[in-house]
Amino acid sequence: MKKSEWSDKQLEELLRQMPKIHDHRNPRDIYQNLSIKKRKRSAWIIPGIATAAALLLFFLLVPTMFDRTEYSLDRAVQEKVSKEEQKSLSQEDSSTLKEDSTKNETGISGTEQKMLMTSSDKTALYDDELGNGTVLTYWIPDSQAQILVPVSTVVQLDQNKNWLTAFIETMGLLKEEEWGLSDYYPLNATLTLDTTNNTVMVDVPINHKYGEGSASETKFIDSLKKNISSNSQVNKIMLTTNGQPGIEFGNFGEIKEIQVESEGKHAYFFYTPDGMETTYLVPTTDSYQNINAAFEAMKTEPLEMGLTASVVPSFSFKDIEIKENKLIITIDENAVMENNLENVYSLEAILLTAKGFGIDTVRLLNAPINSLGPFDLTKDIKVPLAPNYRPIQ
Amino acid sequence: MNSVFDELYQKYHHDVFQFLFYMVRNKEQAEDLVQEVYIRVFKSYHRFEGKSSEKTWLFSIARNVAIDSFRKQKGWKGRLLEKFDWSSSQVKDDYPIPEEIMIHKEEIKRIYQCLEHCTVDQRSVVILRFLNDLSITETAEALGWTEGKVKTTQHRAIKVLKKHMEMFNEKEGLDSEEVRVER
Numbered sequence: 001m002k003k004s005e006w007s008d009k010q011l012e013e014l015l016r017q018m019p020k021i022h023d024h025r026n027p028r029d030i031y032q033n034l035s036i037k038k039r040k041r042s043a044w045i046i047p048g049i050a051t052a053a054a055l056l057l058f059f060l061l062v063p064t065m066f067d068r069t070e071y072s073l074d075r076a077v078q079e080k081v082s083k084e085e086q087k088s089l090s091q092e093d094s095s096t097l098k099e100d101s102t103k104n105e106t107g108i109s110g111t112e113q114k115m116l117m118t119s120s121d122k123t124a125l126y127d128d129e130l131g132n133g134t135v136l137t138y139w140i141p142d143s144q145a146q147i148l149v150p151v152s153t154v155v156q157l158d159q160n161k162n163w164l165t166a167f168i169e170t171m172g173l174l175k176e177e178e179w180g181l182s183d184y185y186p187l188n189a190t191l192t193l194d195t196t197n198n199t200v201m202v203d204v205p206i207n208h209k210y211g212e213g214s215a216s217e218t219k220f221i222d223s224l225k226k227n228i229s230s231n232s233q234v235n236k237i238m239l240t241t242n243g244q245p246g247i248e249f250g251n252f253g254e255i256k257e258i259q260v261e262s263e264g265k266h267a268y269f270f271y272t273p274d275g276m277e278t279t280y281l282v283p284t285t286d287s288y289q290n291i292n293a294a295f296e297a298m299k300t301e302p303l304e305m306g307l308t309a310s311v312v313p314s315f316s317f318k319d320i321e322i323k324e325n326k327l328i329i330t331i332d333e334n335a336v337m338e339n340n341l342e343n344v345y346s347l348e349a350i351l352l353t354a355k356g357f358g359i360d361t362v363r364l365l366n367a368p369i370n371s372l373g374p375f376d377l378t379k380d381i382k383v384p385l386a387p388n389y390r391p392i393q
Numbered sequence: 394m395n396s397v398f399d400e401l402y403q404k405y406h407h408d409v410f411q412f413l414f415y416m417v418r419n420k421e422q423a424e425d426l427v428q429e430v431y432i433r434v435f436k437s438y439h440r441f442e443g444k445s446s447e448k449t450w451l452f453s454i455a456r457n458v459a460i461d462s463f464r465k466q467k468g469w470k471g472r473l474l475e476k477f478d479w480s481s482s483q484v485k486d487d488y489p490i491p492e493e494i495m496i497h498k499e500e501i502k503r504i505y506q507c508l509e510h511c512t513v514d515q516r517s518v519v520i521l522r523f524l525n526d527l528s529i530t531e532t533a534e535a536l537g538w539t540e541g542k543v544k545t546t547q548h549r550a551i552k553v554l555k556k557h558m559e560m561f562n563e564k565e566g567l568d569s570e571e572v573r574v575e576r
Contacts, residue, residue, distance in 0.1 A: 006555050014504050015523035015554075021493055023410040023424060027402045031395065034431050 122374050123281055124348050124384035125152050133157070135386045136167055138174060139226040140181045141219050143273055146305040148223055149181055149280050150230065152386035163232055164193040164200065173392045180273025184223070199236040200228055206242050211249045221249075221258060222285075229260045230386075236260060264356040267294040268349040268387070269307035279341075281349050281387050282307060283356070291327070291357045292320055298349060310349035312342055318366070325360040326380065337368040344373035348384065355383035397438060398431065405448060408525050409455050415508065415520045416459040420491055429458045452525070452535035456517055463513065507557040515550035522547055 006014075023030075125135060133154035140149050151174070155166050171186040188210070190203040202224060204210060210220040228234050237258040239247040246254040266283035273280075284302055288294040298311040314337040319330035329350070337343055354362055360383060367377040375381055409430060414423040433454050441450060494505045508516055514536075521532045522543075533540045 006558050008551050008555075011504070011551055011554055011558070012523055014500055015519060016526075018415075018501055018505065018524055019493055019497055020407070021411050021414045021420070021423075021491075022407055023427065025424065027399075027406070030402070030428065030431070031398055033428055034398070034435075 122344060122348055123279065123388055124352060125154070125386045125389035126384050127382060129389070130154060130385060134163065134166065135231075136163070136170055137227070137230040137386050138171070138185065139223045139230075140174070140176050140179075141184055141223070142271065142306060143180065143182050144306065145182055145215050145219055147271065147282055147307065148219070148226060149271060149282050149388065150226070150386070151179065151181070151280075151388045151390050153390055153392045155392075162193055162195075164191055167191070167227070167231060170392060175390075175392075179390060180276035180278060184219075193234075194238075197236070198234055199238055200224075200232075200234050201238045201240065202247075203240045203243065204247055208241070208247075211247065214251045217249045217251055221252075221255070225258060225260050229262055234260060264358075265289075265294070266353070266356050267297045267302070267310075268352040269298060269302050269304075269310045270345060270349070271307050279345050281310070281345065281352055283352070283387075291322070291354065291359075294353050294357070295320065295350070298353065310346055312346045314338065314343055314368075315346055315350070322359070325358060327354050327359045327362045329362065329364050331364060331366040331368070333366060335366075335368055337372070339369055339372055341373070344375070347372060347375060347381075348387075351381065351383045352387050359383055395435075397435070401431070401434065401447075401451070405451050408448075409451055412452060412455050412520050412525055413459055415524060416456070416513075416516060417462060418491070418505075418509070420493070422462065426455075426458050426462055429462075430455050433458065446531070446534070449527075449531050449535040452521060452527070453537060456536065460513060503558060503561050504554065507554045507561070510557050511550050511553050514546055515553060518543055518546045519550045519554075 131154070134157045135152055136155055137150050137152045140151055141147070142149055153170065155170055157163070157166055168186070168191055174185045176183045176185065188204065188208055190201075192201045192203075193199075194201055210216055224237055228237060237260060239245075239255055239257065241247050246256040248254050265287040266285075267288055268281045268283050271280045271282040272278065284297075284304055284307070288297065295311060295317065299309055301307075301309055314335055316332040316335045317329055318332045319328075321328040321330075331337075351362055361380040362383065363380045364377050370376070370378050406427070410423060410427050413426045413430070414420060417423055417426065430451070434451065441447075490502060490505060494502055508519065511519065517536060518532060521527045521535060522529070527535065529540050529543050532538075533543045536543065538546075
């Protein structure tokens with residue numbers, strides 16, 4: 001038997017004999033499975049969309065996360081720096097440090113926004129507003145008792161009143177808290193003027209609080225000096241406690257008299273109290289050699305707490321020249337200046353600073369705009385009489 | 394239930410299933426693939442123009458489904474390996490002989506195993522022609538070939554089968570050789 005040799009026919013026959021294979025499933029089940037499978041096919045779409053959304057979120061979130069870390073780093077560095085500076089200032093109350101440095105930052109961004117929103121106006125007091133009144137300037141501590149803010153007002157002086165009487169009378173009318181500053185006046189002291197010795201006598205009661213803590217001592221002495229120097233020609237303050245010479249201060253010991261030097265040669269910066277829209281122009285405690293150094297300092301953030309740069313980039317000076325009592329500032333040709341409140345304040349800070357250096361008028365050359373708020377930039381601008389005018393009714 | 398499905402099921406389900414079974418040589422897989430055939434049929438039923446008969450149209454779909462499943466089985470890994478390993482260029486399956494075949498006589502088992510050695514094209518022709526009883530013309534229509542190509546492929550397939558059937562005999566047919574010697 002040639003079992004191994006297959007003819008084509010035999011093979012075909014064999015193939016035809018191969019068993020019929022049947023699908024034993026119920027057709028209903030098959031149909032049911034069909035629809036399931038159909039749905040299954042599109043099942044990958046949902047995870048696909050989810051993945052795409054996740055990726056999108058990822059790419060959106062990651063850059064903001066980076067930003068945030070950088071920001072907080074920045075912040076940390078700033079805080080550190082300001083702390084160190086604060087330490088060098090030594091006499092400040094250290095407990096308020098941290099709070100204040102954070103407030104400092106909110107103040108910066110705050111001022112810029114607010115300035116664009118409110119209508120343009122000036123802050124200082126000028127010749128034309130004075131009439132026949134007398135200017136009184138009060139140095140009021142800010143809400144954190146870190147800096148002294150000069151606030152000026154106008155009073156009518158009678159023949160028989162001297163400036164100190166007016167000063168004492170008006171002291172009680174100040175609305176410090178309404179202005180975003182701390183309630184400091186009236187002083188718990190009796191002030192009398194000794195015209196023959198050109199001296200102001202300051203008498204405090206025994207239970208006075210001015211000697212408690214380094215901050216309040218400094219504020220008391222500084223505010224007295226500044227109040228007297230900016231309102232009069234008096235050059236000496238005599239201190240007494242309940243009629244006895246000298247006031248006992250915790251840190252300074254007993255002080256009997258203070259010499260008053262004339263104010264001046266300071267740089268003015270912006271200060272905005274927390275939660276307020278007002279901007280004050282506040283001078284630094286340090287004085288500057290010349291006006292150039294002062295202007296240069298005003299472009300950057302000052303060391304003192306709560307103050308912000310007052311010479312905004314739109315005031316880019318090309319040249320500064322002083323002719324007698326006139327300051328001529330040449331503005332860079334490429335400077336862009338908008339007629340907004342921030343620029344008005346900046347100009348006023350420049351004017352006030354110039355006043356400290358003995359300047360009477362300021363002239364801007366090459367100014368990109370002709371008028372800025374109430375100022376006509378094509379003419380000489382007179383320096384203000386006093387900063388931060390607040391009328392009192 | 395869908396009337397189209399009903400009709401197709403009644404007329405062709407078992408033929409299509411049989412074809413797929415012998416193509417992939419696994420019952421479970423054939424069950425999955427027959428579903429796939431229906432899905433494709435429903436997707437393109439509106440495009441069916443009646444140029445060819447419904448039967449050959451179904452078979453051509455079934456064949457494509459089977460070929461796709463071979464590709465999928467190999468996956469990208471398999472395809473990559475194949476590039477480096479020329480010896481295994483033929484798709485081999487490791488499935489054991491299904492129960493349905495096991496219960497039949499020896500020759501059936503052997504020819505089932507020999508079918509494995511045919512190419513996909515050859516196998517398609519053999520199954521369509523002899524198991525599904527399609528004519529040459531119908532087979533040509535289902536495969537989209539000319540009748541001549543069907544004939545030559547069929548011829549070659551038979552040759553391959555014959556060769557392997559004989560190899561089987563040689564391997565285990567020592568006694569039959571001996572018988573020859575004795576004669």
